[in-house]
Amino acid sequence: xxxxxxxxxxxxxxxxxxxxxxxxxxxxxxxxxxxxxxxxxxxxxxxxxxxxxxxxxxxxxxxxxxxxxxxxxxxxxxxxxxxxxxxxxxxxxxxxxxxxxxxxxxxxxxxxxxxxxxxxxxxxxxxxxxxxxxxxxxxxx
Amino acid sequence: xxxxxxxxxxxxxxxxxxxxxxxxxxxxxxxxxxxxxxxxxxxxxxxxxxxxxxxxxxxxxxxxxxxxxxxxxxxxxxxxxxxxxxxxxxxxxxxxxxxxxxxxxxxxxxxxxxxxxxxxxxxxxxxxxxxxxxxxxxxxxxxxxxxxxxxxxxxxxxxxxxxxxxxxxx
Numbered sequence: 001x002x003x004x005x006x007x008x009x010x011x012x013x014x015x016x017x018x019x020x021x022x023x024x025x026x027x028x029x030x031x032x033x034x035x036x037x038x039x040x041x042x043x044x045x046x047x048x049x050x051x052x053x054x055x056x057x058x059x060x061x062x063x064x065x066x067x068x069x070x071x072x073x074x075x076x077x078x079x080x081x082x083x084x085x086x087x088x089x090x091x092x093x094x095x096x097x098x099x100x101x102x103x104x105x106x107x108x109x110x111x112x113x114x115x116x117x118x119x120x121x122x123x124x125x126x127x128x129x130x131x132x133x134x135x136x137x138x139x140x141x
Numbered sequence: 142x143x144x145x146x147x148x149x150x151x152x153x154x155x156x157x158x159x160x161x162x163x164x165x166x167x168x169x170x171x172x173x174x175x176x177x178x179x180x181x182x183x184x185x186x187x188x189x190x191x192x193x194x195x196x197x198x199x200x201x202x203x204x205x206x207x208x209x210x211x212x213x214x215x216x217x218x219x220x221x222x223x224x225x226x227x228x229x230x231x232x233x234x235x236x237x238x239x240x241x242x243x244x245x246x247x248x249x250x251x252x253x254x255x256x257x258x259x260x261x262x263x264x265x266x267x268x269x270x271x272x273x274x275x276x277x278x279x280x281x282x283x284x285x286x287x288x289x290x291x292x293x294x295x296x297x298x299x300x301x302x303x304x305x306x307x308x309x310x311x
Binding site for chain 2: 124
């Protein structure tokens, strides 16, 4: 007759690791999200067309909800014409009053300059790298 | 290279990486010969319309990001610190003579050299002796982007230095 004895060691550590993992993962990924959104905001400000500077100044990052440990962020473009620069518009005559470059009057406008989508595209690869790094950091804790 | 301590927590991690990358024997500039000098390592995207811009390919080593939220010693003199440094390799197909149409080729060659440098055992031991251990590079896809009417290839190498026991108080 053969006696077999099996000892399990490190069960306590494994349990602790499994309990802490969601918390650590959440913390690290939240940091990565915030960093990504800040990069997107900074690049959107860089890429936004400038005349009076109103559009650039109106780009802000806001938490989706108030409070501690914020995980969701939104990019807010306050300037009314921001959406038209981003999404485009039908060419038309526009009355321009407060340009720093043009005298007040009616002008034919046809070209838009997107600034949020290019900034997202530019930061997407960096974000994937950040997610990999954050996941590894959470697992290593 | 200088050891990272409480006096240089944010500056020296980047300087140490720049020292390795800027060494011609480690990372070779494919657009010039060894006898020529060209500024090609930057801390941010250079203005490609500037008269002093020396052309593509180029490397952007961004300022280090630091995370000091790790556990500390009982007297708080040492703590676990993480750094993250992004290295962007940027190249373009646009060029003169031999360098024309070689955007991706140059990007691959530079990335090969950067990875070889960062993974080299001697270099890793050198970094470890300066308080920057456990650097494991993560490499992104190549992004083709339009920069000032010029299509450029951009690859991002993120190098995290995790859980380094660092002196944070004098």
